[in-house]
Amino acid sequence: MGQVLRPAAKSGAGADRAFGLVTAAAAWFVLLLLAATAISMAWGGRLAFSTFGWGFITGKDWDVGAGRFGAFVPIYGTLVTSAIALIVAVPVSIGIALFLTDIAPRWTRGPVAIAIELLAAIPSIIYGMWGLFVFAPFMAAHVEPWAIQHLGIIPGIGALFRGPPIGIGMLTAGIVLGIMVIPFIASVAREVFSAVPPALRESAVALGSTRWEILSRVTLPYTRSAIIGAVFLGLGRALGETMAVTFVLGNAHDLSLSLLMPSNSIAAAIANEFTEADTELYRSSLIALGFLLFVVTFIVLTIAKLMLMRINRRLGRTY
Amino acid sequence: MRAIFFALPIAALLAGCNSSNTGNQSTSSAAGQITGAGSTFVYPVLSAWAADYKKSGGQDINYQSIGSGGGISQVKAGTVDFGASDQPLSSAELASSNLAQFPIVIGGIVPVVNIAGVAAGKLHLTGPLLADIYAGKVKRWNDPAITSINPGMALPATDIAVVHRSDGSGTTFNFTHYLAQVSPTWKAGPGEGKTVNWPTGVGGKGNEGVAAYVKQIPNSVGYVEYAYVVQNKMASTALQNAAGNFVAPGAQSFANAAETADWKNASDFNLVMTNAVGPNAYPITATTFILVPREAKDKSRTKAALSFFRYALQSGQAKADSLDYVPLPAPLVAQIDSYIAAKLK
Numbered sequence: 001m002g003q004v005l006r007p008a009a010k011s012g013a014g015a016d017r018a019f020g021l022v023t024a025a026a027a028w029f030v031l032l033l034l035a036a037t038a039i040s041m042a043w044g045g046r047l048a049f050s051t052f053g054w055g056f057i058t059g060k061d062w063d064v065g066a067g068r069f070g071a072f073v074p075i076y077g078t079l080v081t082s083a084i085a086l087i088v089a090v091p092v093s094i095g096i097a098l099f100l101t102d103i104a105p106r107w108t109r110g111p112v113a114i115a116i117e118l119l120a121a122i123p124s125i126i127y128g129m130w131g132l133f134v135f136a137p138f139m140a141a142h143v144e145p146w147a148i149q150h151l152g153i154i155p156g157i158g159a160l161f162r163g164p165p166i167g168i169g170m171l172t173a174g175i176v177l178g179i180m181v182i183p184f185i186a187s188v189a190r191e192v193f194s195a196v197p198p199a200l201r202e203s204a205v206a207l208g209s210t211r212w213e214i215l216s217r218v219t220l221p222y223t224r225s226a227i228i229g230a231v232f233l234g235l236g237r238a239l240g241e242t243m244a245v246t247f248v249l250g251n252a253h254d255l256s257l258s259l260l261m262p263s264n265s266i267a268a269a270i271a272n273e274f275t276e277a278d279t280e281l282y283r284s285s286l287i288a289l290g291f292l293l294f295v296v297t298f299i300v301l302t303i304a305k306l307m308l309m310r311i312n313r314r315l316g317r318t319y
Numbered sequence: 320m321r322a323i324f325f326a327l328p329i330a331a332l333l334a335g336c337n338s339s340n341t342g343n344q345s346t347s348s349a350a351g352q353i354t355g356a357g358s359t360f361v362y363p364v365l366s367a368w369a370a371d372y373k374k375s376g377g378q379d380i381n382y383q384s385i386g387s388g389g390g391i392s393q394v395k396a397g398t399v400d401f402g403a404s405d406q407p408l409s410s411a412e413l414a415s416s417n418l419a420q421f422p423i424v425i426g427g428i429v430p431v432v433n434i435a436g437v438a439a440g441k442l443h444l445t446g447p448l449l450a451d452i453y454a455g456k457v458k459r460w461n462d463p464a465i466t467s468i469n470p471g472m473a474l475p476a477t478d479i480a481v482v483h484r485s486d487g488s489g490t491t492f493n494f495t496h497y498l499a500q501v502s503p504t505w506k507a508g509p510g511e512g513k514t515v516n517w518p519t520g521v522g523g524k525g526n527e528g529v530a531a532y533v534k535q536i537p538n539s540v541g542y543v544e545y546a547y548v549v550q551n552k553m554a555s556t557a558l559q560n561a562a563g564n565f566v567a568p569g570a571q572s573f574a575n576a577a578e579t580a581d582w583k584n585a586s587d588f589n590l591v592m593t594n595a596v597g598p599n600a601y602p603i604t605a606t607t608f609i610l611v612p613r614e615a616k617d618k619s620r621t622k623a624a625l626s627f628f629r630y631a632l633q634s635g636q637a638k639a640d641s642l643d644y645v646p647l648p649a650p651l652v653a654q655i656d657s658y659i660a661a662k663l664k
Contacts (some may be wrong), residue, residue, distance in 0.1 A: 064487070064518040065509075134457050136535055164478035166536045167523050183429035249483035250521035262521040275486025276513060 017156070019031055038294055045288025046203045056288060062253035062264075069285035071292055077170060077263035078296065081245060082238040084174025084259070089181045091232055097189035098215055102201075113190060120183035122278070128247030131176040132168075136248055139175075140167030144260055147171075162258045171259040173249040177241055181234035188230035192223040225308045232304035239297050242267035266293040352379040353624045357390015357403035358489055359525065360544055360608040364424055364642050366404070369627070377630060378623050387489040388513060393612045394418065400624045402610040405489020406513065407589045417613045419662045420587050421655045422606040423628060425577050425645040427545040428494050429568045429603070431553040433533050434460060438448035438554060440567045443468050445499030445559040446594070446602060452479055452540060453498065454508060460538060475538060482532045482541035485522025487513040488550075493543050493605040497593035501602075510603035542603075544644040545573070545597045560602045561594050573645040580604075582651050588658070613663060615639060625659060634657075 042049075048056055048069060059070015094114065114172050144165030151161040163169075196219055204214045219228065251272050252261020266289050277283040355365075362384035369380035385393075387404040393401030395416045403423070410434040413420055430449060432442055434618035444452075448464055451457040457464050460474040484491045492513045499506040509515040521536070523529035526543045530551050545568050548555050555566040566572045579597030580590060592604045609628060615621045632655065647655070 061516070064514045065512045132531060132535055140535075140537060164480060164538075166480045166521065166539070168532065168536060205533070246485075246524060251524065252517065252520060252522050254519070270486040273487065273514070276386045277386040278392060278487070278513075302537060 004308065012080045035132040038291070041287055041291040045284055045291045047284035048288035051281060056285070057102070057253050057292065060255050062162050062269075064233075064282060067279065067281055069281070071266070071285075071289055073255050073288060074266045075292060075296065076255065077249065078239060078265040078267070080259070080263070081174040081177055081249065081265060082172065082235055082268075085181055085238040086178035086231065086235060088175055089179025089185055090231055092178075093182050093230075093234075095190055097193050098219070100190050101196075102191040102211065102214070106157065113187070116190070117295060118188065121195045123243075124241055125243040125247075126135045127176055127180050128244035131172065131244060135176060136167035136172055138167075139172050140165050143286055144171075145216040149261070160259045161258070163260045166261065168248055168250045168262055169258075170249065170263050172263075173245050174182035174259070174265075176244055176248055177238045180241065180244060183239050184237060185230045185234040188233065189223075192226040193219055196222050201204045225311055227308045228308055228311070232301060234238070235300060235304075236297060239295065239300065240267055242271050246271055266290070266296075324451060332377050339346045352381050353401075353627060354381045354389075354399045355624070356383040356385050356393045356399045357404060357582055357610075358387045358403050358405050358607050359384040360426060360605075361424060364635075364639050364644050365631075366661060367638050367642060368631045370401040370629055371635065371638060372630050375630070375634075377592050377627060380624075380627055386487065387492075388487055391610065394612065397612065398618065400611070400615070400620045401628075402424060404454060404608050404610060406492045407591065407606075407608050408587075408610065409589055410587045411655065413587050414608075418610050419658075420589070420608050420610050420614050421628075421644045422588055422647060422651065423631065424571050424639050425592075425604060426643075427568045427573045427576075427601050427604050427645075428490055428542050429545050429548045430542050430556045430558065431530075431533050431548055432538065432556060432636075433554065433607075434475065434538055439559055440555055441472065442554070442556045443481070443559070443565045444556050446478075446497060449558070450502030450505040450555045453481055453483070453518070454510065454521070455481070455506060459616075464572055477538045480536045480539035481520030482518075482529050482539050483517050483520050483522055484514070484529060488525075489513065489605070489607070490542070490544060492601060493591065493593060496591050500594045505526040506525050527576060544560045549643045558602050560598075560600050561596050562598045562600070564598060566601050568601050570640065570643075570645050571598050576600035576602070576604035576646065577606075577645065577651065578622065578648045581656060588655075611663065621663065625663060629656075629659075 052059060052069065055161050056069065057075070058069055058072055059068070059074045060069045061070045063069075064071060100112055104112065144167065145163075147161040148163075148165060191237075193258045199316060200218050200222065201214060204218045209217065245265050246268035247269055251264055251268055252262040253264050253269075254262065256263065270289055274286055277286055357656055362382065365380075365382050369382060373379060382403075383399075387406055390399075390402035391404050391408070393399045395418070396440035408418065430444060434442070438468060444465075446466065448457065448468070451464065456476060460479055461476045464472055465473070492511065495505075495509065495511040495515050499511040509518060521532060522542070523532040526547045529541045530543050530547045530553065533539045533543075533553065534551070543553070547553070548568065555568055557567045559565050575597040576592050579600050580592040580595045582588065582590060588608065592606060594602050595604060609625060611621055632647065632652050639646050
């Protein structure tokens with residue numbers, strides 16, 4: 001981290017040492033900031049945690065008037081919308097990356113890659129407005145009535161597609177989130193796909209592989225760990241996304257199995273309610289929600305790291 | 320992956336700091352500036368008044384529309400010179416935090432709908448019916464409870480999509496206060512408050528959020544301030560008032576509610592005007608209240624704020640009218656003048 005090579009010349013040794021210390025301090029500062037953030041949020045939420053205990057995480061009520069706060073609905077909404085986002089984004093992103101590295105004519109690759117990176121720079125509120133003004137009416141008029149009619153009657157998964165087609169809800173929010181994270185996953189995936197040694201791919205072609213076989217037997221296995229890293233980068237963004245979600249999720253503390261119904265997410269609840277949280281317990285509960293988002297993100301990223309380590313150990317290489 | 324992992328808590332930290340800083344910034348502002356914070360409802364007219372006041376030689380008024388709850392807590396903490404709240408404080412609370420309170424401008428909260436073929440002002444609703452819709456008991460637009468008071472109107476056999484506020488709000492307070500007054504089941508159920516435990520529906524942030532949802536969701540109903548109805552050309556509804564008449568929202572029906580509300584017997588103007596008795600009174604008429612400290616550290620600042628409000632009550636009412644608010648009735652202005660003279664010397 002802060003290690004530097006010791007130069008022979010004496011005059012530079014002091015300066016080098018100072019430089020090493022400065023860079024080390026910068027690195028440690030981030031860790032310190034992280035710890036301080038976690039501690040201060042846990043401290044801010046202590047009233048909620050001490051009042052409700054584990055019930056804060058499992059409680060389904062969010063009743064401001066009665067002073068009862070449970071984070072189950074926002075946690076559920078956050079995880080469900082992020083899961084939908086990944087279901088949408090992962091296949092599309094890998095498709096984009098594969099097309100750009102293997103299939104597209106060479107001259108289109110540069111411009112399209114730049115366009116994808118520009119997509120990543122669009123502010124999330126723009127996605128939110130597009131979601132509300134363009135995408136939600138489309139969902140309400142075309143997609144949701146169809147889903148209710150055809151998927152809602154299937155036993156089991158039918159429960160996911162019930163209720164009035166209002167266009168605002170977990171499914172819409174998840175898809176908008178998915179579109180938002182596509183550029184993140186796609187640009188990393190493109191980088192790693194193009195890092196696959198051409199010799200491997202050429203060998204596969206020489207053996208008579210189809211494009212699908214090259215993808216599934218050569219490219220994906222070779223880049224697996226980096227692709228999983230890219231997916232979790234997208235997931236990290238989806239979990240914490242606020243503005244786009246708050247526009248299309250409906251911000252209602254109702255627990256519903258149906259993906260067409262409004263819900264809430266941790267980040268959206270905080271953004272919506274913090275300004276008018278006028279009791280100690282209310283404010284503390286919102287800060288505790290923030291702490292839970294921190295914990296959820298931490299757990300998800302830890303799982304990602306562990307998965308990577310396991311795969312790497314099994315395959316005996318980094319990638 | 321790292322970047323997101325670290326950026327997230329930092330962003331949260333910054334957001335946290337931000338909210339506690341708002342007050343400090345206002346105190347450290349220039350000495351000549353009068354600062355206020357609170358209700359978002361009153362912001363358009365208050366900022367218009369402030370601009371006019373400055374042009375006519377008055378002081379700078381810096382108003383931050385952070386929400387009624389925030390306004391109350393900041394004026395209590397003494398970080399601003401005045402607060403503005405859509406929900407009045409009780410005399411006891413005013414006394415304990417040594418504040419004085421008076422109304423400044425009138426507006427209305429209007430149920431709006433988005434139903435194909437239903438024009439503005441056409442749909443009639445009663446208070447108890449509105450409560451049942453918001454409670455999720457009346458689920459469809461062609462429910463007999465709705466069609467019976469709207470004879471001859473073609474209402475679709477579709478589910479009602481309820482839209483409410485997702486943030487705490489004085490608008491919600493006035494709206495739920497009205498529902499609790501006219502519907503015993505609403506009073507026993509969700510009750511009244513700046514935010515309640517909504518049985519159904521989607522939540523929009525701010526008046527603009529509710530307005531946007533109602534415009535985007537077919538067959539929806541929501542409630543917004545009158546100014547949003549006018550500016551966004553939304554389909555308002557006519558509500559049945561305490562006298563039994565269906566009245567459309569507008570300057571006249573708001574004024575009638577303000578005239579017939581019992582201000583004379585309201586100590587410290589602690590009165591919510593909903594369900595007023597006048598024959599043309601609009602039932603969800605609301606007021607924004609100004610809160611000022613009675614014993615500020617720097618009394619000259621309170622004085623300066625009061626002279627701004629005196630200007631607003633006298634010369635500013637035409638401006639209020641042009642922005643779709645309603646001026647206070649003359650007897651009420653006289654009552655405010657004597658209140659200020661008695662309580663804020």
